[in-house]
Amino acid sequence: MRNMTVLTGMLLLGICSSVSFAQTSADASGEFSLQGRLTTTAGAPVADTRHTLTLTVYAKGTANAIYSEVDSVTTANGIFSTVVGDNGAGGAMLKINSSADYELGIRVDDENEMTPHIRLGRALRAAVADVAADARSMAGFTVDSLGTQAHAIVTTDASGHLNAGLLGNSLVTSLNGLHGNVNIQLTGSGVTTDTTGGTLHLNIGGGAGGSFSLPFVSNSLAVATGDVFSITNTLGGTGGAFVNLGTGLALRAQAATGSAIQASSNGALTGSATIRAENTAGAAIDAVGSTTTDAVLRVRNNAASGGGRLISALNASGNTAFEVAASGRTTITSSTDNALEVTASTAGDNAMKLNGGLLLNGPTGSGTIDLTTGSVAITNAYARANSIIMVTITSATGISTAVPLRISSQGNGTFTVSAVTSGLGSLTGNYSFNYLIINQ
Numbered sequence: 001m002r003n004m005t006v007l008t009g010m011l012l013l014g015i016c017s018s019v020s021f022a023q024t025s026a027d028a029s030g031e032f033s034l035q036g037r038l039t040t041t042a043g044a045p046v047a048d049t050r051h052t053l054t055l056t057v058y059a060k061g062t063a064n065a066i067y068s069e070v071d072s073v074t075t076a077n078g079i080f081s082t083v084v085g086d087n088g089a090g091g092a093m094l095k096i097n098s099s100a101d102y103e104l105g106i107r108v109d110d111e112n113e114m115t116p117h118i119r120l121g122r123a124l125r126a127a128v129a130d131v132a133a134d135a136r137s138m139a140g141f142t143v144d145s146l147g148t149q150a151h152a153i154v155t156t157d158a159s160g161h162l163n164a165g166l167l168g169n170s171l172v173t174s175l176n177g178l179h180g181n182v183n184i185q186l187t188g189s190g191v192t193t194d195t196t197g198g199t200l201h202l203n204i205g206g207g208a209g210g211s212f213s214l215p216f217v218s219n220s221l222a223v224a225t226g227d228v229f230s231i232t233n234t235l236g237g238t239g240g241a242f243v244n245l246g247t248g249l250a251l252r253a254q255a256a257t258g259s260a261i262q263a264s265s266n267g268a269l270t271g272s273a274t275i276r277a278e279n280t281a282g283a284a285i286d287a288v289g290s291t292t293t294d295a296v297l298r299v300r301n302n303a304a305s306g307g308g309r310l311i312s313a314l315n316a317s318g319n320t321a322f323e324v325a326a327s328g329r330t331t332i333t334s335s336t337d338n339a340l341e342v343t344a345s346t347a348g349d350n351a352m353k354l355n356g357g358l359l360l361n362g363p364t365g366s367g368t369i370d371l372t373t374g375s376v377a378i379t380n381a382y383a384r385a386n387s388i389i390m391v392t393i394t395s396a397t398g399i400s401t402a403v404p405l406r407i408s409s410q411g412n413g414t415f416t417v418s419a420v421t422s423g424l425g426s427l428t429g430n431y432s433f434n435y436l437i438i439n440q
Helices: 121-125
Strands: 005-015 027-030 032-040 050-059 065-074 079-084 094-097 102-108 142-144 152-154 191-194 201-204 309-314 320-325 330-332 364-370 375-379 388-395 405-408 414-419 430-438
Touching: 050 079, 065 079, 065 094, 364 375, 364 414, 388 405, 388 414, 414 430
Parallel strands: 142 152
Antiparallel strands: 005 032, 027 094, 032 079, 050 065, 050 102, 191 201, 309 320, 320 330, 364 430, 375 414, 388 430, 405 414
């Protein structure tokens, strides 16, 4: 015959502190502790191992089970301890009424439920105190789930949380020294927040056109290395655009040491610029410095190609008007007079100093003097009154002696080249020449 398990020795029932009271009746839900000793029918403790207890609460004297749970316990010399009421099917809690009596049925492992049941009557009924049953009118206190009344006992919702409206300004919060209700306001589509890892993150979705609303001022940003403020754009647009519709500065950069602004780009887009400054009135860039040893504005091109440029200035039509190559070669293309005008501010100083050879590619042309007429009139739109005209003879067929040239430029657009023949004897044939006009 099988040696059945029995509950002997001691049985302790204790009401746990997690009992919660219903708002409108003398009902309560919660747990109670259960301790006992499992032995065989011969009185010996069961083997110390894990046992499965099926615990069922019945209405007294009936087979009406109001609650059931399955617990796993480990015995020590047969003694076990568990909590009843918090492990029902689907997470159900034990619920009782203050005016009813209850019994506890216990089944160990796969054996039949023990008989008789253990009476829980008054021990379990203690979970519902008289003050809970009459809390609405006891000593002026009331039960209030919304917390709108003074001297109220506040209840929680089904999740055990207080109604958020109860907190109001009574819950102390702090954000950078601000207390009470602190709001973070984000302006711009695609701007969101999250608190992953307990840190507040501002997420700006560039693809959705997110933006900041300025002004934003902070005097406490300081890092030992790296960047205090960094803008990275992986798309084809502008990494950072600073636009001021008022009268101040769109961007002001200032540094005690090092660079106030460092910008870099891969230049993958044709015509793209690492930094673009636009202004419809006034200077787009106004560089001011106070140094006797360094440049106010420094431009450098690290390209290995010999065709790299340092500066390229375009006119309103998009044509290059001024260009400085990485080699230092400077090209000026002007649509008006005086492509380059250099003026010395002090009398006697040199307005321009050239070290090395001078190559002038100016208004040039050629002509042939017919000795029959002795002169030729040259039409050249670049000619001016009192121009300097340099002539190079290219052929002197039939000329027996050197012949000086007389150049007359009395007006704009036309000058005359003629041979000086007086006192030089008879001249025959023609001779050709090239000329260069230098306007004063």
